[in-house]
Amino acid sequence: MALRHAVLAALLDDELSGYQLAKAFNVGVANFWHALPQQLYAELARLETDGLVTGREVVQDTRPNKRLFRVTDAGLAELERFAATAAKPSFVRDELLVKVQTADRIGTGAVIEQLVERAEFAAAKIELFTSLLEKIRGDRDEEDFLLHGTRIGPYLTCLRGLAFEQGNKDWCERSAAVLRARRSAEV
Amino acid sequence: MALRHAVLAALLDDELSGYQLAKAFNVGVANFWHALPQQLYAELARLETDGLVTGREVVQDTRPNKRLFRVTDAGLAELERFAATAAKPSFVRDELLVKVQTADRIGTGAVIEQLVERAEFAAAKIELFTSLLEKIRGDRDEEDFLLHGTRIGPYLTCLRGLAFEQGNKDWCERSAAVLRARRSAEV
DNA sequence: TCTGAATAGTCACTTTCTTGAGTATGATGG
DNA sequence: CCATCATACTCAAGAAAGTGACTATTCAGA
Numbered sequence: 001m002a003l004r005h006a007v008l009a010a011l012l013d014d015e016l017s018g019y020q021l022a023k024a025f026n027v028g029v030a031n032f033w034h035a036l037p038q039q040l041y042a043e044l045a046r047l048e049t050d051g052l053v054t055g056r057e058v059v060q061d062t063r064p065n066k067r068l069f070r071v072t073d074a075g076l077a078e079l080e081r082f083a084a085t086a087a088k089p090s091f092v093r094d095e096l097l098v099k100v101q102t103a104d105r106i107g108t109g110a111v112i113e114q115l116v117e118r119a120e121f122a123a124a125k126i127e128l129f130t131s132l133l134e135k136i137r138g139d140r141d142e143e144d145f146l147l148h149g150t151r152i153g154p155y156l157t158c159l160r161g162l163a164f165e166q167g168n169k170d171w172c173e174r175s176a177a178v179l180r181a182r183r184s185a186e187v
Numbered sequence: 188m189a190l191r192h193a194v195l196a197a198l199l200d201d202e203l204s205g206y207q208l209a210k211a212f213n214v215g216v217a218n219f220w221h222a223l224p225q226q227l228y229a230e231l232a233r234l235e236t237d238g239l240v241t242g243r244e245v246v247q248d249t250r251p252n253k254r255l256f257r258v259t260d261a262g263l264a265e266l267e268r269f270a271a272t273a274a275k276p277s278f279v280r281d282e283l284l285v286k287v288q289t290a291d292r293i294g295t296g297a298v299i300e301q302l303v304e305r306a307e308f309a310a311a312k313i314e315l316f317t318s319l320l321e322k323i324r325g326d327r328d329e330e331d332f333l334l335h336g337t338r339i340g341p342y343l344t345c346l347r348g349l350a351f352e353q354g355n356k357d358w359c360e361r362s363a364a365v366l367r368a369r370r371s372a373e374v
Numbered sequence: 375t376c377t378g379a380a381t382a383g384t385c386a387c388t389t390t391c392t393t394g395a396g397t398a399t400g401a402t403g404g
Numbered sequence: 405c406c407a408t409c410a411t412a413c414t415c416a417a418g419a420a421a422g423t424g425a426c427t428a429t430t431c432a433g434a
Contacts, residue, residue: 002282003390009288019412032284039391041413064399064412079289084297087282089308090355094277095189097219097347099270101196103340105263110271121276146365147372153290156362160284163354171347178333178343185334190420206382226421228383251382251429 004052005082006033007043008075011053013154017066018044027128028154031161044069052078100175108179115179119172122165129162191239192269193220194230195262198240200341204253205231214315215341218348231256239265287362295366302363309356316349 010021010029021044022037035043047053052075055067071079096118099111136155137145146152197208197216208231209224222230234240239262242254258266283305286298323342324332333339 001389002280005282006285009285012289012292017412019410022412030278032279032281032288034278034280036392038393038414060411062400063410066412076292080293083286083289083293083295087286087301087305090279090281090283091217091221092219092277092279092351093189093221094219095192095274096277097344098193098196099274100347101219101340101344102199102266102270103343104337105199105340106267106270108270114274118274147368150291152365152369153288153292156290156358156365157284157288159361160287160354160358163358164279164351167347167350167354171343171350174346175343178339181334182339188419204382206380209382223422225384225423247381249430250380253382 002088003033003035003039003043004047005079006035007040007047008052008071008079009153011069011071012076012079013151015068015070017058017068019066021069028132028158028161031157031164047075051075103179108183112176112179112183115172115176119169119176122169122172125165126162126169129158129165133158133162189275190220190222190226190230191234192266193222194227194234195239195258195266196340198256198258199263199266200338202255202257204245204255206253208256215319215345215348218344218351234262238262290366295370299363299366299370302359302366306356306359306363309352309359312352313349313356316345316352320345320349 006029007021010016010024014020016024018037018041021040025033025035025037025040044053044055048055048069052072053069054072055069057065057067059065096111096114099114103111133155136151136158137149140149145155149155193216194208197203197211201207203211205224205228208227212220212222212227231240231242235242235256238259240256240258242256244252244254246252283298283301286301290298320342323338323345324336327336332342336342
């Protein structure tokens with residue numbers, strides 16, 4: 001019963017189809033939640049039967065028809081209730097970190113490659129989030145926007161995502177450099 | 188089949204009981220993986236039948252007896268194989284971020300409290316990781332240790348954990364301050 | 375002396391997630 | 405003209421994870 005709130009939170013700003021929601025879960029929403037499209041479609045169906053979202057059919061001629069969902073008053077009340085309960089500690093699952101943990105006991109060639117890839121991926125996210133933040137705040141400066149702007153929630157979570165990816169990039173580059181240096185030292 | 192590698196990685200440095208492993212998954216290992224004790228006991232049993240770890244009974248008189256597990260050669264080979272496969276992207280799940288995402292649509296009192304709590308929790312982790320890093324590297328300086336030390340894997344993942352918690356703390360404090368300022372502005 | 379926490383686990387049940395496949399159409403690129 | 409990608413979803417099966425309760429002993433604190 002936790003994906004449910006992530007979906008409601010994601011739908012709060014825009015009316016989205018399941019497909020669009022799935023894409024949102026691959027970029028911005030991925031800063032705080034992870035889910036596959038199948039889960040999202042299933043969760044949307046449950047949310048609708050529970051009356052927390054409503055869907056409306058949109059007929060398209062050049063594309064398959066779609067259903068757009070928005071949060072109902074009951075959905076907003078559910079989020080309100082959720083915000084008041086204690087949050088579970090965050091959790092991370094990262095295979096790459098598992099691999100690095102074993103780095104002094106196994107061959108590191110493949111791990112170094114993956115660290116480089118991950119650093120590049122993080123760099124791309126950094127660019128994405130940077131421009132997304134600019135877009136949200138428009139021409140205001142950050143202080144002003146944070147105090148008086150709307151859509152402050154998505155802005156703040158995006159800031160967290162940016163810092164996370166920055167940390168990721170720095171760490172991946174550092175770790176790759178260290179492992180490379182050890183490989184040449186070891187010969 | 189992914190918890191499996193996290194368990195192997197955690198057992199690589201020390202021979203641990205299920206109970207000790209569970210505690211490890213609450214601190215250092217939590218930087219890259221999350222699991223409950225029941226899962227760990229079950230996974231250890233599977234790993235043992237698969238020959239990737241071996242357990243030995245240790246009789247204690249003041250405490251209940253325990254079984255200590257260590258990674259076998261087959262287990263190490265499995266980690267080697269795992270390191271060579273492509274890593275899935277990391278994923279995060281954080282209820283607190285979900286709540287912040289909704290911050291401009293709901294009452295923020297409870298969320299601010301939780302941000303403060305989380306910041307304090309992060310501060311405690313920062314201290315823990317800082318002293319853990321010092322303990323691992325002893326009196327060497329970091330550059331020297333990273334190039335020539337042993338147990339480099341745990342050191343690197345701990346560095347990531349430290350940076351993550353630092354980012355967490357900064358973001359929580361900043362966000363709490365922003366939401367507080369908006370509350371007083373709104374009156 | 376009683377309570378609660380720490381050690382060291384086990385069992386059963388339920389929910390959630392992942393894997394993999396399948397449907398159908400239109401647009402894009404070579 | 406054909407292949408592939410993007411849109412927009414659905415279904416089923418199996419693996420993984422989470423919830424909650426339970427056993428048993430020892431130590432520390434009120």
